[in-house]
Amino acid sequence: MVEAAFPSSPSRLKSVLLRGLLYGVLILFALYYLAPLFVMVTTSVKSLSEIREGTLISLPRVVSLDAWSHAWDQACIGVNCHGVRPFFWNSVLIAVPGVVISTALGAINGYALTKWRFKGANVIFAMMLFGCFIPFQVIILPMARVLGIIGLSNSIPGLILVHVVYGLAFTTLFFRNYFVGIPGELVKAATIDGAGFFTIFWRIMVPIALPIIVVSVIWQFTQIWNDFLFGASFTSGASQPMTVALNNLVNTTTGVKRYNVDMAAAIMTGLPTLIVYIFAGKYFVRGLTAGSVKG
Numbered sequence: 001m002v003e004a005a006f007p008s009s010p011s012r013l014k015s016v017l018l019r020g021l022l023y024g025v026l027i028l029f030a031l032y033y034l035a036p037l038f039v040m041v042t043t044s045v046k047s048l049s050e051i052r053e054g055t056l057i058s059l060p061r062v063v064s065l066d067a068w069s070h071a072w073d074q075a076c077i078g079v080n081c082h083g084v085r086p087f088f089w090n091s092v093l094i095a096v097p098g099v100v101i102s103t104a105l106g107a108i109n110g111y112a113l114t115k116w117r118f119k120g121a122n123v124i125f126a127m128m129l130f131g132c133f134i135p136f137q138v139i140i141l142p143m144a145r146v147l148g149i150i151g152l153s154n155s156i157p158g159l160i161l162v163h164v165v166y167g168l169a170f171t172t173l174f175f176r177n178y179f180v181g182i183p184g185e186l187v188k189a190a191t192i193d194g195a196g197f198f199t200i201f202w203r204i205m206v207p208i209a210l211p212i213i214v215v216s217v218i219w220q221f222t223q224i225w226n227d228f229l230f231g232a233s234f235t236s237g238a239s240q241p242m243t244v245a246l247n248n249l250v251n252t253t254t255g256v257k258r259y260n261v262d263m264a265a266a267i268m269t270g271l272p273t274l275i276v277y278i279f280a281g282k283y284f285v286r287g288l289t290a291g292s293v294k295g
Contacts, residue, residue, distance in 0.1 A: 038057070039056055039057060039263075040263045040266060040267055041263075041267065042057075042058070042059060042060055043056075043259055043260055043263040044067050044068060044260050044263040044264040044267060045060050045063045045064055045065065045067070045068075045260070046060045046064070046067075046260055047062070047064055047066075047260070048256070048258060048259075048260060050062070051259055051260060067258070067260035067261045067263070067264045068264040068268075070083070070258075070261050070264075071083060071084055071249075071261045071262075071264040071265040071268065072084060072085050072264075072268070073085050075249055075261055075265065076249075077245050077248050077249050077252070078237075078248060078252065080238075084242060084245050084246065084249065084265050084268060084269075086238065087240055087241060087242045087244070087245035088242050088268065090156060090238075090239060090240065090241050090242065091225055091241040091242040091243075091272075093156055094156055094159050094160055094163065094224060094231075094241055095221055095224045095225050097160050098160045098163040098164055098167070098220065098224045099217055099220045099221050099224065101160070101164045102163065102164045102167040102168055102171050102216075102220050103171055103213060103216045103217055103220060105164070105168055105171065105172075106167075106168060106170070106171020106172045106173075106174060106175050106216060107171070107175045107201075107205075107206070107209065107213070107216075108201065109128070109168070109171075109172040109175065109176070110171075110172055110174070110175025110176035110177075110178065110179045111175065111179055111201050111205050112197075113125050113172070113176050113179075114176055114179040114180045114182075115179060115182075115184060115187045115200075115205070116187075116197065125172070125176060128168070128169050128172050128173070129169065129173060130169075131166075131168070131169030132169045132170055132173060136166075136229050136230065137229070139166065140229075140230075140233050143162055143165075143234070144233070144234065147161070147162070147234060153234070154234065154235055154236055154237075154239060155235070155239055156235070156239050158234055158235075159230060159231065159234050159235055159239075159241070162230050162234055163220075163223070163224045163227070163230065166230075167220050167223060167224070170216075170219060170220070170223075171216045171219075171220065174212050174215055174216050174219070175209065175212055175216070178209060178211075178212040179205065179209070182205070182208065186204055187200055187204070190203075190204060211283070211286055211287035212287050213287075214280060214283045214284065214286075214287050215283075215284055215287035215288055218276060218277070218280055218281075218283075218284045219284075221272075221273070221276060222273050222276070222277075225242075225243075225272055225273050226243065226270075226273060227241070227243065228243040228244060228247065231243055231244045232244050232247075242268075242269050243269060245265075246265050246266060246269045249261075249262065249265055250262050250265075250266075
């Protein structure tokens with residue numbers, strides 16, 4: 001018993017070595033993923049002359065935010081030199097309603113498919129689940145045709161509709177798998193008391209679904225904000241999102257290449273999703289473990 005309580009020296013040494021190896025691998029991978037961010041940040045606060053004279057990983061001698069200011073409201077994208085600011089707000093106008101609408105519809109779908117089951121519910125859920133596995137490229141042509149018919153081609157509302165339709169399969173899956181673990185007796189008891197479909201949804205299901213709502217919001221926000229293919233396919237000119245503007249800024253620059261401006265614009269593009277994961281990442285994991293992977 002004494003030997004079990006106090007492991008021998010070789011066993012303790014082996015445990016320490018394995019733990020050290022584990023931390024070493026984790027630190028190595030962390031450095032691997034943080035290295036590009038370090039280069040982007042340091043390059044964005046250097047002057048062009050310092051970028052040419054120094055190395056890629058050298059620290060800036062003088063920190064300057066001129067490149068950030070230039071990227072925000074002076075950089076030329078196409079024939080317009082208004083910076084990435086209008087395109088940043090385009091992404092906000094696309095992401096906010098896209099996330100809200102797809103999350104709300106996914107919650108109602110998941111609620112109806114689990115608590116108000118009807119004939120063919122499993123078939124409908126299987127068809128919606130199939131939508132999760134359809135590649136983006138497959139729906140471009142039919143979606144472009146539909147947007148043209150309803151008059152939403154080349155517009156921000158049209159791009160919102162595309163993201164809502166494509167994201168609905170994922171949000172429905174999240175909420176269906178979460179609600180299936182909620183006891184059906186709650187709904188039956190509320191029904192006996194006279195509550196209807198939407199009364200039960202708002203007063204019972206929504207308050208207990210906060211973890212999966214957070215998961216759906218983070219998932220959809222990341223998908224919509226980082227999207228490039230749909231933005232490049234269904235919008236043009238002043239209605240393009242931030243990711244498309246960044247691509248145009250980097251690939252259409254004339255004259256001297258301003259790497260610091262490109263890096264500043266790239267950081268601005270990725271910053272919203274980075275902030276979301278920093279402040280809400282733990283809730284994303286909690287929401288997933290609370291039920292989205294069940295069923």
